[in-house]
Amino acid sequence: MTQIGKAISRLEGWQKVTGSAKYAGDYNVPDLLYGYVVNSTITKGHIISIDTSDALALPGVIKVFTHQNRPGLAWFDIMYTDMDAPPGTVFKPLHDNEIKYNGQPVALIVAERFEIAREASALIKIKYEEMHFETRLDRNIEKGRNAKKGLATALKPPPPKPKGDFSLAYDESPFKVATEYRHSTEHHNPMELFATTTVYEGDGKLTIYDKTQGTINSQIYVANIFGLHFKDVRVLAPFVGGGFGSGLRPQYQLFFSVMAALELKRNVRVTLDRKQMYSFGHRPQVIQKLRFAAETNGKLTALSHLALSETSQFEDYAELVAEWSHKLYPANNTLFSYKLVPLDLYTPIDMRAPGGSTALHAIECTMDELAYQLKMDPLELRLKNYAEIDPSTDKPFTSKALKDCYLKAAEKFGWNERNPEPGSMTHGNKLIGYGMATGIWDAYQFPARVEIGVNAEGKLLVNNATTDIGTGTLTVMTQIAADQFGLSLDEVTFGYGDSKKPFSMFQGGSAMTASTGSAIVIAANVLKKKLLDKAKEITNSPLKDAELKDVMFTHGRMYLKNQVEVYVMLTDIVQANKGKTIKTTNLGAPHMFDLRKYSKMTHSAAFVEVEIDKDLKTITVTRAVTAVAAGKIINPKTATSQITGSMVWGISKALYEETILDENLGKYMNMNLGEYHIPVHADIKQLEVIFVEEKDELINELGVKGVGEIGLVAIPAAIANAIFHATGKRINNLPIHFDELL
Amino acid sequence: MENFRQINLLVNKQPYTLAIKPYVSLLDALRDYLDLTGTKKGCDHGQCGACTVLVNGNRVLSCITLAVMKDGAEITTIEGIDHPLQNTFIEHDAFQCGYCTPGQICSAIGMLREGKAHSRAEVAELMSGNLCRCGASMQIIDAIMEVKSGGSNE
Numbered sequence: 001m002t003q004i005g006k007a008i009s010r011l012e013g014w015q016k017v018t019g020s021a022k023y024a025g026d027y028n029v030p031d032l033l034y035g036y037v038v039n040s041t042i043t044k045g046h047i048i049s050i051d052t053s054d055a056l057a058l059p060g061v062i063k064v065f066t067h068q069n070r071p072g073l074a075w076f077d078i079m080y081t082d083m084d085a086p087p088g089t090v091f092k093p094l095h096d097n098e099i100k101y102n103g104q105p106v107a108l109i110v111a112e113r114f115e116i117a118r119e120a121s122a123l124i125k126i127k128y129e130e131m132h133f134e135t136r137l138d139r140n141i142e143k144g145r146n147a148k149k150g151l152a153t154a155l156k157p158p159p160p161k162p163k164g165d166f167s168l169a170y171d172e173s174p175f176k177v178a179t180e181y182r183h184s185t186e187h188h189n190p191m192e193l194f195a196t197t198t199v200y201e202g203d204g205k206l207t208i209y210d211k212t213q214g215t216i217n218s219q220i221y222v223a224n225i226f227g228l229h230f231k232d233v234r235v236l237a238p239f240v241g242g243g244f245g246s247g248l249r250p251q252y253q254l255f256f257s258v259m260a261a262l263e264l265k266r267n268v269r270v271t272l273d274r275k276q277m278y279s280f281g282h283r284p285q286v287i288q289k290l291r292f293a294a295e296t297n298g299k300l301t302a303l304s305h306l307a308l309s310e311t312s313q314f315e316d317y318a319e320l321v322a323e324w325s326h327k328l329y330p331a332n333n334t335l336f337s338y339k340l341v342p343l344d345l346y347t348p349i350d351m352r353a354p355g356g357s358t359a360l361h362a363i364e365c366t367m368d369e370l371a372y373q374l375k376m377d378p379l380e381l382r383l384k385n386y387a388e389i390d391p392s393t394d395k396p397f398t399s400k401a402l403k404d405c406y407l408k409a410a411e412k413f414g415w416n417e418r419n420p421e422p423g424s425m426t427h428g429n430k431l432i433g434y435g436m437a438t439g440i441w442d443a444y445q446f447p448a449r450v451e452i453g454v455n456a457e458g459k460l461l462v463n464n465a466t467t468d469i470g471t472g473t474l475t476v477m478t479q480i481a482a483d484q485f486g487l488s489l490d491e492v493t494f495g496y497g498d499s500k501k502p503f504s505m506f507q508g509g510s511a512m513t514a515s516t517g518s519a520i521v522i523a524a525n526v527l528k529k530k531l532l533d534k535a536k537e538i539t540n541s542p543l544k545d546a547e548l549k550d551v552m553f554t555h556g557r558m559y560l561k562n563q564v565e566v567y568v569m570l571t572d573i574v575q576a577n578k579g580k581t582i583k584t585t586n587l588g589a590p591h592m593f594d595l596r597k598y599s600k601m602t603h604s605a606a607f608v609e610v611e612i613d614k615d616l617k618t619i620t621v622t623r624a625v626t627a628v629a630a631g632k633i634i635n636p637k638t639a640t641s642q643i644t645g646s647m648v649w650g651i652s653k654a655l656y657e658e659t660i661l662d663e664n665l666g667k668y669m670n671m672n673l674g675e676y677h678i679p680v681h682a683d684i685k686q687l688e689v690i691f692v693e694e695k696d697e698l699i700n701e702l703g704v705k706g707v708g709e710i711g712l713v714a715i716p717a718a719i720a721n722a723i724f725h726a727t728g729k730r731i732n733n734l735p736i737h738f739d740e741l742l
Numbered sequence: 743m744e745n746f747r748q749i750n751l752l753v754n755k756q757p758y759t760l761a762i763k764p765y766v767s768l769l770d771a772l773r774d775y776l777d778l779t780g781t782k783k784g785c786d787h788g789q790c791g792a793c794t795v796l797v798n799g800n801r802v803l804s805c806i807t808l809a810v811m812k813d814g815a816e817i818t819t820i821e822g823i824d825h826p827l828q829n830t831f832i833e834h835d836a837f838q839c840g841y842c843t844p845g846q847i848c849s850a851i852g853m854l855r856e857g858k859a860h861s862r863a864e865v866a867e868l869m870s871g872n873l874c875r876c877g878a879s880m881q882i883i884d885a886i887m888e889v890k891s892g893g894s895n896e
Contacts, residue, residue, distance in 0.1 A: 013832035016840030017847060019780015019820035026779035034774075114774060115766055191784045191792055191841040191875045241782070241841030242875050274785040470839030470876050641835045641878060648877025673789040673873060680870035682863070684879035 003479040003489060004702075007637035011475045011489065012239075012468070021239045024211040025195030025271045032197070033062060035260055035270035036117035037253070038107040038124050039279055040099045043666030044133035044344045047097040047106060047126060054123040055109060060116035063264060064124070065108040065256070070094040071263050079224040083217045084248045084506060086347065087150025088315030093252045094259075099128065100313060101346045102667035103279030108256045110268060133344035135666040137285040137310045138182070144308045144339035147318040155444075155509075156355075159305075159322040160392050164333035166291075169302040173293030176302075177369045181290075181362040182733040184658035185668070186283035188351050189676060192241020194280075195271040196257035205232045206261065210254050212237050213247035214506025215465050215499040221250040222258050238497040243469040244649075245350040248506050251280050278671040281349030282659060284310045286321065288362040298376050298384040304335040305363065311340045312347040319348075319355030320442075323392060325363045327601065328440055330391035344666060350508060352649055353709035356441055357716065361653075361734065364437035364717030368724065377420065378436055378721065379410055390599035398595070399696035401629035402438070402603035408690050409627035410436070413607035422728035430611040433726025439604030439714030443631070443705035444511035445590040449502035450519040452481070452527050453583025458556040458571040460485055461581065462523075463495040464516045466504040471708060472638030473512055479634055480517045480702065484524035485570075486554030502585055510602070510706030513634060514699070519588025521701040526584045531558060535568045538576045542566045591700065598698060602705045603629045606650070606714035610722040617727075617741035620685070621651050621719060627690040631705040636691065643689045643711035650715020652678050655735050677735075749813040753778065754822025764810045768802075769793045771809035772819060780820035780844050784873070791872030794845040794852070795819050801852025803871075820844035825851055826889050836885040838876035846872045850886045862887055 015021040052064040073092075074080065080090040093105050107124055111117035134140050146158065170176055192211060199207040206228065212218045218235040222228065240247065257270040272279075286309045293302040307321040322336040371378040386403060389396045410416070418434040419425055425432040451463040462481045468474045477494045481487075495501055504516060532551060535543045535558060543551065543558065543566070552561050559567035574582055609623040624647055633639045656677040660669045670676050689711070696703040716734060723741070724730050731740050746761045753776060760775055769786070772778045772795070781804060784792030788806035795804045796818040820843075827847050830836070837843040849872045859865040866883050874882060 009832050009835065010837075012840075013837075014828075016837055016843050017820075017828040017831050018823070019778075019844045021840050022779065023782075023841065025783075026773075028774070028777045028779065114770060115763060119765075189875055191782070191790065191839065191873065193783060240839060242839040244875070271783075274787065274789075470837075472838070637835050641838055641876075641881065644880060645838060645877030648879060652877075672787055673785045674787065678873060678875065679877075679879065680873065681866040681879040681883055682870045684866075684877075687880050 003482045004634050006479065006635065008475055008479060008489065008635055009637065010472060011478060023192050023239045023241050024197060024209045024237065025193065025269060027197040027209045029197060029199050029267045031267055033110050033112065033264065033266050033268045034114040034117050035256055035268055036109045036121050037105045037256060037270065037272065037276060038109065038121050039276060040102060040104040040106050042099055042128045042130050043102040043135065045099050045128050045130040047099065048129050049127045050107060051125040055120040058116060058120045058123060060112040061120045062110045062112065065094065065260065066106065067094045067096055071259065074225045074227065082221050082249050083214065086152045086315045086317040087148040091314060093255045101344055105252050108260060110260050110264065133666045135343050135345055135661055136663045137287060137308065137341055137343065139663065140341045140343065141308060143341045147340050148316040156318045156320055159336035159338050160326065162335045166302050166304050166333045166335035169333035170291055170293045173301045174296050175370065175373050176291065176293040177366055177373060178291045179362065179366045179369060180732060181288040183286045183358055185285050185661060186351060186657050187278050187659050187676065188244040188246035189277060189673065190242030190244055190246060193272050193274065194251050194253045194277065195269065196254045197269040198257040198261035199267050200261045200265055204228055206258065208233065208235045208258065210235050210237055211240060211247055212250065213240065213243040213467055213469055213508060215467060215497060216503060217506050218250045218254055219499040222254065226258060226262060235499040236497060237467050240467050240469040243507065244352045245354065245508060246281055248350055248508050249281065274673060275671040278659065278668050280346055283351035283354065284348035286358050288321065290362055290366045292366050292370050294370055294374060298374050298381050300329050300331040300385050302333040303329065303331040306337045308339050308341060310343045310345065310348065312345055313342045315347040316340055317348045319358065321355045321359045324356060324359045324440060326392040327390055328387060328438060329385040330387050353441065353712040356713045357653060360437065360439060360713040361716040361720065364714065365720050365732065368721040369730065379406060379415060382406060382438055393599055395597055395599045398598045398600050398698040399631065399694050400601065400603060401692045401694040402605065404692040405603055405605040405627035405629050408692055409605045409607050409625045412688060412690060413625040415607055422725055427611065429614050431614055431726040433610045433612065433722035435718045435720065435722030435725055436605065436607045437714040437717035437721060439606060439710055441510060441602045441710045441713060443514065443600040443602050443699060444509040445514040445518065445700055446505035446511050447587060447589040448504050448515040448519040449585055449587050450516065450523040451502050451583060451585040452520065452523040453581045454531065454570050454574055455581045456571065456574050456579045460487055460492045462492065462520060463501040464504050464519065465499055465501040466496050466512055466516050467507045468496060469507055471512065471642060472635060475638055476513055476634045477516060477520060480520050481524065484521060510708035510710065513704045514706055515588065517704060518701040519586065522588045523584055523586040526586050530582055530584055531570065531573055534573045534577055534582055538568065538572065541568065543568055595698065600699055602710045604710045604714050606718040608715065608718040608722045610719060610726055612726045612741065617738045619655055619723065619738055623686045624715065625688045626711055626714065627692055628707065628710055629692050629694040630707050630710060631694050631696040631699060632703040633691045634704060639691065639707045640689045642707045644687045646709060646711030647687050647715050648679055648684055649712045651719065653734060654716040654719040658735050747810050749810055751812060752816045754818060762809055764808060766809050767805050768807040768809045768812055769804035772804060778819050778821055782841055782844055784842065791849055792842050792845040794849040794872065796848055796852055799855060801849050820848060823847060827851065827885060830885040830888045834881045834885040836878055836881040838878055842872060842874045846874065846882055854890060865890065
């Protein structure tokens with residue numbers, strides 16, 4: 001193994017620094033038409049009339065699509081269902097005159113030029129009949145109900161049943177904390193605008209450049225809705241300008257681009273503008289109530305976490321919120337609940353560390369309050385309640401190096417220099433606060449098929465339909481594949497971002513390295529056997545008596561483990577195969593049967609320093625250290641960036657970002673990057689990452705767990721706890737604004 | 743059709759003549775009319791910096807600049823950049839998805855030329871008009887500092 005574990009720079013780096021990396025909206029194919037979407041300005045009701053005559057009269061406008069003239073489409077709701085659809089009925093663009101949410105797409109203008117389509121959008125006159133709507137979670141608490149069950153429930157089961165007698169234990173415990181947390185809506189806002197360029201190939205064939213986290217998900221969606229053969233729909237996404245969950249489901253620009261291309265028999269691009277990026281999918285508003293109780297020695301006796309979240313009127317989007325505390329901490333008495341309130345908004349969608357980042361903020365702030373009540377160091381309280389086996393299932397972990405995370409990060413940070421008294425640490429005109437928190441995330445793995453082969457030049461070709469949304473997938477998969485045959489990176493080509501390649505789920509859940517990576521190992525082992533069999537067929541083959549266990553591979557050779565000088569060149573094997581690439585396609589899948597007795601978790605510990613201006617109360621995160629236990633790290637460079645990027649997201653969640661909802665209008669009020677605040681470069685100071693050793697021989701072929709989200713979950717609580725340490729104020733609603741400290 | 747203006751642009755040392763409506767942004771002119779798609783549209787409101795290009799050497803937000811305003815100007819887009827920052831960005835992993843990267847690099851070149859930033863904090867402040875949603879801020883400033891200080895990082 002020589003490539004795995006190396007800090008390799010991204011293999012597609014040069015394309016990204018020279019502008020040659022092409023994203024979905026960058027394909028200027030011949031005779032391209034431009035689509036511009038018109039969105040509803042009311043929140044709920046009906047369209048009475050749409051007057052498109054002025055728009056159509058504008059020179060250069062080709063067509064205006066509305067619910068009145070859209071082509072006939074698939075009849076059954078199930079045909080619109082994508083791989084990530086929650087239980088319910090999928091939203092169908094231009095289906096009828098009903099308005100379900102503010103910003104719902106109601107028309108598509110197609111024109112010769114982008115500017116003309118946009119100009120025409122201002123000329124569309126729509127009359128609406130408005131109805132009463134509800135968009136605020138906190139005004140509709142009484143409507144909370146259990147989430148409907150469906151396919152998605154497999155990954156998002158309801159919280160575990162109660163244990164013991166929570167109320168009694170809570171009442172009788174000497175130390176207890178009851179807390180409430182409110183989170184605003186958030187939008188993913190990847191830098192790339194959602195865009196689809198559809199190339200009309202004729203004969204019912206389409207080539208589609210889509211902004212998506214799942215090429216096959218988009219392919220299935222298009223084929224089903226428009227009645228095309230799967231093989232005639234090719235979806236490409238070689239570069240994706242960030243996703244963070246927003247591309248887990250096909251978004252409406254895909255629908256519109258394909259509909260217009262098929263109807264007009266032309267190449268059509270639809271690019272959403274930034275405001276429209278707020279018209280599909282978001283992290284939901286959540287209200288959480290927690291009650292934790294402990295003995296005098298700090299041992300937890302009772303845990304309760306009740307969460308109330310929003311969903312749309314048509315789908316039941318659920319997150320895992322209520323159960324995390326019991327995956328971290330043992331307690332004999334528990335009470336968990338997760339309920340949904342349907343509101344007149346679009347269905348929420350997974351956003352980086354969905355559920356976990358919401359829950360861990362509440363859990364780890366509640367633990368901090370409890371530590372103060374107990375007069376115990378917050379880190380000591382975590383160690384006192386450290387779980388060697390998963391308390392929520394009584395199953396052992398495949399691996400868990402959280403204790404190492406705590407200790408290594410605490411040492412690096414200098415936690416022992418902390419004076420626990422709030423407001424006691426200062427630096428000039430600044431209050432200094434130290435805070436810490438724990439992180440936990442699922443170690444998911446999805447099924448994936450990988451094609452792997454050796455060609456006449458002795459190069460290794462590896463193919464899978466996954467995307468690389470900036471995670472480093474191309475680089476990491478190339479490293480994994482290279483090591484299977486002892487090759488250098490330039491001897492391996494990883495093909496991806498193409499629905500024609502073998503199956504991959506969408507890129508989400510921090511699961512890609514485990515999913516596609518494990519499938520590469522499995523397929524490589526099959527290929528090795530195939531190569532050996534072919535090698536034996538060569539006349540006077542020096543390997544004719546060898547078995548798979550006897551041979552090894554390095555730089556284009558298959559050789560005897562115990563006799564290095566006895567070898568066959570891979571190029572000679574392919575030549576003996578008449579020069580045809582020798583290849584195999586195999587499925588990698590989670591070891592469901594073996595792993596059913598285990599809990600599979602990634603862990604982290606975060607330590608944060610904040611500086612708060614004594615007079616102005618402005619908050620700066622001056623230092624943050626995150627230690628992560630995520631099994632084997634394939635590429636420390638790209639993995640570190642996943643963690644520091646997530647830490648920036650944690651800082652953003654704690655201090656900056658929120659979509660503000662006007663309940664009278666039922667619409668978001670800050671749908672632009674000037675008013676939707678995310679950290680700028682000047683807000684980000686020193687971020688440090690430690691990967692602790694965590695050997696996991698059970699979880700999958702590679703011993704990897706994924707690093708896309710674990711870096712985010714602990715940071716918001718660590719910041720809120722540091723703010724308390726600096727000021728003595730507990731601000732439980734995110735984001736924390738400095739004026740709340742005045 | 744009426745309302746078309748003829749303009750001349752020197753883009754990446756290549757002369758172009760365009761007949762466009764006055765309301766076409768420099769960004770759309772580059773992307774849709776000249777097929778220079780390395781320059782990205784992230785907001786179209788001058789809020790994110792993804793569209794940053796160099797006009798006569800100065801960094802400019804091409805999405806809030808009308809192409810007709812730059813008649814006769816010399817424009818450099820990411821496709822015309824050959825600068826040490828490109829290597830330090832790769833080396834420091836100063837991008838993930840890469841979408842903001844052309845704007846970050848053009849902006850950094852313009853910022854260094856302005857000569858106003860004398861410290862890491864000032865570089866970060868003067869680069870804060872270029873958003874990065876992947877959260878690569880620290881690595882971006884690292885990459886710029888390496889070029890600014892000719893190798894050292896502070």
